[in-house]
Amino acid sequence: MRPLILLVPLLALTACTGTTAGPSPSQGATMAATFTNPVYAENFPDPGVIHAGGTWYAYGTNNATQNVPLLTSPDLVRWTAGGDVLPQLGRWAVEGHTWAPEVVRTATGRYVLYYTARWAGGDRQCIGAAVADAPDGPFTDASPEPLICQDDEGGSIDASPYLHTDGQLYLYWKNDGNHIGRPTHLYGQRLTPDGLALTGERVRLLTNDKPWQAHVIEAPQMVRHDDRLFLFYSANAFDTDAYAVGYATCATPLGPCTDAAENPILKSSAGAAGPGHSYLVTGADGTTWLLYHAWSPDAIGSTVPGRQLWLDRVDWVDDGPVVRGPTTAAQPLPG
Numbered sequence: 431m432r433p434l435i436l437l438v439p440l441l442a443l444t445a446c447t448g449t450t451a452g453p454s455p456s457q458g459a460t461m462a463a464t465f466t467n468p469v470y471a472e473n474f475p476d477p478g479v480i481h482a483g484g485t486w487y488a489y490g491t492n493n494a495t496q497n498v499p500l501l502t503s504p505d506l507v508r509w510t511a512g513g514d515v516l517p518q519l520g521r522w523a524v525e526g527h528t529w530a531p532e533v534v535r536t537a538t539g540r541y542v543l544y545y546t547a548r549w550a551g552g553d554r555q556c557i558g559a560a561v562a563d564a565p566d567g568p569f570t571d572a573s574p575e576p577l578i579c580q581d582d583e584g585g586s587i588d589a590s591p592y593l594h595t596d597g598q599l600y601l602y603w604k605n606d607g608n609h610i611g612r613p614t615h616l617y618g619q620r621l622t623p624d625g626l627a628l629t630g631e632r633v634r635l636l637t638n639d640k641p642w643q644a645h646v647i648e649a650p651q652m653v654r655h656d657d658r659l660f661l662f663y664s665a666n667a668f669d670t671d672a673y674a675v676g677y678a679t680c681a682t683p684l685g686p687c688t689d690a691a692e693n694p695i696l697k698s699s700a701g702a703a704g705p706g707h708s709y710l711v712t713g714a715d716g717t718t719w720l721l722y723h724a725w726s727p728d729a730i731g732s733t734v735p736g737r738q739l740w741l742d743r744v745d746w747v748d749d750g751p752v753v754r755g756p757t758t759a760a761q762p763l764p765g
Contacts, residue, residue: 464760465741467702468724470501470509473736475723476649476707478532478590480541482565486711488721488739489515489531489543497528498545500566506711506719506741506764512566516545520558520571523547527555530649530707533565534591534625536599542625543569544589544601549576554585555606559626577628584609588707591625592652592683599625600683602635602650602661614638616650616663618684635661635687636678642666642694643676649707652683655718655746661687662751664706665694669731673704675722677751695753696722702740702756703727710744710751715765718744720753 475491488501488509496514503509519525529546536542541562549556556579560569578586578601585606592600599621607614615637620630638647643665651662659680666672676693680686696705702724709721723737741764742755754761 464762465507466760467740467742467756467758468738469507469741470739471735472511472738473733474499474501474739475737476530476588477709477721477723477739478530479709479711479721480533480535480565481711482535485565487533487565489533491530492526492528497525497547498531498543498567498569501739502566506713506721509739515562515567516543516560516569516571518568518570519547520560520576521574522550522556522576523558523571524550529555530588532590532709534593534599535565536625537597537623540624541565541569542591543567544577544591545571546587546589547576549579549585552581554579554581555587555609557586557589557603561626573626577626578603580605583607583615584612588649590649590651591621594683595654597623598683599623600652601628602652604648604650608646614646614648616647616661618650618652620684631684633684635680635685636663636689638665640665640689640693642672642674644672651709652680653710655751656749658749659683660751662708662710664708668704668706671698671703671725671727671730673706674698675706675708675720675753679750690750692750695751696720696742696755698727699756699758700727701758703730704737705740705756713764717765718746718751719764720744720755724756 486503498516500512501509527548531545543560556576560571562569583605589603619632649664661678674694675696678687705724
């Protein structure tokens with residue numbers, strides 16, 4: 431995902447992951463039983479989420495003062511802004527373009543944060559990995575080189591980890607082909623148990639070959655539901671109302687994957703424009719919810735309020751996900 435930059439230099443979700451902003455004003459007195467979108471009314475693009483110790487942690491694309499801003503919540507609705515969980519980028523990276531972070535807890539008990547940043551070696555975005563002992567960091571990237579940087583394919587962005595039922599870690603990402611006028615693909619590859627190195631075959635899972643996707647497909651997240659695998663993703667231009675969310679079904683964590691005929695499953699409405707870069711989470715009661723960012727329809731491309739954080743329920747109908755959104759009416763709190 432490409433942010434607007436104004437900067438100065440499922441596993442039950444334990445592995446799906448300052449200043450108090452609190453719920454949006456529209457939530458008001460109904461907060462005890464219901465909520466309304468957006469659940470965080472300030473700019474917080476590209477949310478990646480993890481659940482640990484009874485708290486939800488959300489990580490977002492850089493803002494004017496933080497490489498990786500943090501939000502925390504007890505219930506996915508009331509969010510509190512925290513500090514910068516990645517105060518120092520890896521030596522290979524240049525500050526100012528730190529995008530789309532996601533975190534996983536590995537078998538070592540440590541947390542690994544995958545982030546996108548500008549490569550110091552050229553005009554490319556690449557993916558790095560940083561480690562911490564706790565989900566709120568601070569994370570440290572000790573590597574002199576990025577984890578992934580497909581220079582010949584425009585760079586690499588939007589890394590997303592997935593822990594399969596057999597304990598194997600995988601990483602998914604997008605080559606930044608649209609940066610150089612080339613096709614974009616979603617890739618998958620196995621990770622070593624510590625999450626810090628890739629191993630095995632790298633596989634192309636999807637390509638932007640559908641009209642609604644236009645020039646870009648990005649923001650992958652592999653999800654397991656009822657013993658089936660679903661690859662959620664976003665497509666089209668992020669700074670327009672054409673940006674939307676789709677999914678594919680996959681036979682294994684490394685495919686093959688088949689694009690869903692009903693895509694996109696989340697798109698612009700009267701209340702939200704360009705919804706995307708989603709992250710599916712599972713509540714304690716087994717219900718599934720989609721966190722995503724969206725513009726206010728009258729403020730597409732703005733920095734204030736920017737891309738706000740939204741939350742909507744996902745139901746499973748005929749073995750496929752149906753997103754009940756974008757919604758602006760009051761709805762029950764996640765269970």
